[in-house]
Amino acid sequence: MADLYDVLAIGNAIVDVIASHEDSFLEEQQIPKGSMRLISAAEAARLYACMAPGREISGGSAANTTAGIAALGGKAAFVGRVSDDQLGRVFAHDIRAAGVDYRTPAATSGPPTGQCLIIVSPDAQRTMNTFLGSCQEVDEPDVDEAMVKAAKVIYFEGYLWDPPAPIRAIRKAKAIAKASGRKVALTLSDVFCVEGHRADFLAMMKSGAVDIAFANENEAKSLFQTDSIEAAIEGLSTHIPLAIVTRSEKGAIVVNGHGREEVPVTPAARVLDTTGAGDLFAAGFLSGYTQGRSLKDCAIMGTIAAAEVIEHFGARPEADLQARVKAVLG
């Protein structure tokens, strides 16, 4: 099978609603700053009614990653369910306009398109409140065998682990990928995902099903229930051929069977909204990886893409990422 795609990702299809608030708003709402939580339709309506004017911008973690891969010149496909409503059409338009192959049919009944109510604080930290809506209905039939077989890397976001249908979709895609010799990549997404699905994530890693894992420092520590970043890295590298731990302003650590690379962050021109930094790091890294670059250069590409996305509101790239990579790596 020809390599039609560099990366095929399965994830939650989300439109972000981004509003700026002072820290006092989070305190009043009793929402921990920097957290990500799943909320009901009723809580989404209640919280939205209290929020400042918003910007609606397509998001979704793995979807952001595919948009980044496309911006970097790669070929990406995305699988995730929206509803047949205005925000679902916005999501579908935006990801296709970004150059990503997106074919999942919209749900014509059931809940509306998933939304993430994002509070951005004055220090650019984001606090996410996600109403999954129709995201939870992506299922096995949405995973096209030929598309999975045609992708160098199949990428899953940890946020998918919860309702049964997306887990069926992941299981199918994973089985096709492994049978076809394709690489499987996983992002742990959030500490709450790790806490809720630690056993599943570990079992998947120990079975040899995960070729590449992305985690931030806290997710990695949580997975191995340790306070030591070194112990967490050791745990990851024991089970996974290639693991990347992102550490916010401290840069990233890449470990594989042959050793370890550490790269510093790429400085951002300004830091306005940190939403999507991890998603775009993964985009940069996987772009480099599928181009056959050195692991160090992959990580540098990750930091370049992450730096761009925190310079503006919204978790999809706006500037010319290929030019930025070229300026650094030639």
Next chain:
Amino acid sequence: MADLYDVLAIGNAIVDVIASHEDSFLEEQQIPKGSMRLISAAEAARLYACMAPGREISGGSAANTTAGIAALGGKAAFVGRVSDDQLGRVFAHDIRAAGVDYRTPAATSGPPTGQCLIIVSPDAQRTMNTFLGSCQEVDEPDVDEAMVKAAKVIYFEGYLWDPPAPIRAIRKAKAIAKASGRKVALTLSDVFCVEGHRADFLAMMKSGAVDIAFANENEAKSLFQTDSIEAAIEGLSTHIPLAIVTRSEKGAIVVNGHGREEVPVTPAARVLDTTGAGDLFAAGFLSGYTQGRSLKDCAIMGTIAAAEVIEHFGARPEADLQARVKAVLG
């Protein structure tokens, strides 16, 4: 009747869809750069399919002005029709969250909420393609007599002049305002509005119904079918007690029966998206006017509000306008 509102505005209730494109896109699409045009649902769908990923941000000219007045500490109300759909709920949420009193019921049938597909060029110029949708259905019953009587200024946007229902709404609001001794303000909105409704606008002005008029240089010239800005200013000041001509980077000219003030622009920290500059100039000016400030200070407030809105994507203020005014005027 007590002054419950500084400004009550009637306008098109629009959600902007803002995408960045090189000038070549406008050339391919054969859309004149910097223009504003009305498009059908079919043309909106066709153009949207060609557009880059968007940012959905509440807009609408007079709606932006009311959001600016609220941001400046004033009391504003807005009348305009959305549809009962997701973008309609976004519009209603955002204008209320901005502090504007917005009560117009959403249409439960008919076309969707109005949208403006905005192409922003690298030089920050905006080109607007508006699908009016349910905007055209604002009508007489949406104009609440008590609310009009309670507003110091009733503000109309020229964009409303086209379908019959909004014109009925304007006529009703104008009659109530005049009978109650309230000031009527009008923005000419765009040259295409002036070209289409020159006779109406002139008749309304000559009848003494317009107390305050806002026009940019081209609109003012078009109204009096002259190439001379001085002739246009002379024409406005003959018929209108207070006229303001905005001149982009050349600042603004204010004329009333007693004389003339000219103010330069307030420099923007950066110029990213010029959408809403005129709307926010009107917001700043009317805020000063309803606070009883000098005409020069009103115009300075207009330039301060306009400078802020061109620094970011979207036509509603994001920064602390009151602080910016205080820094200049004390």
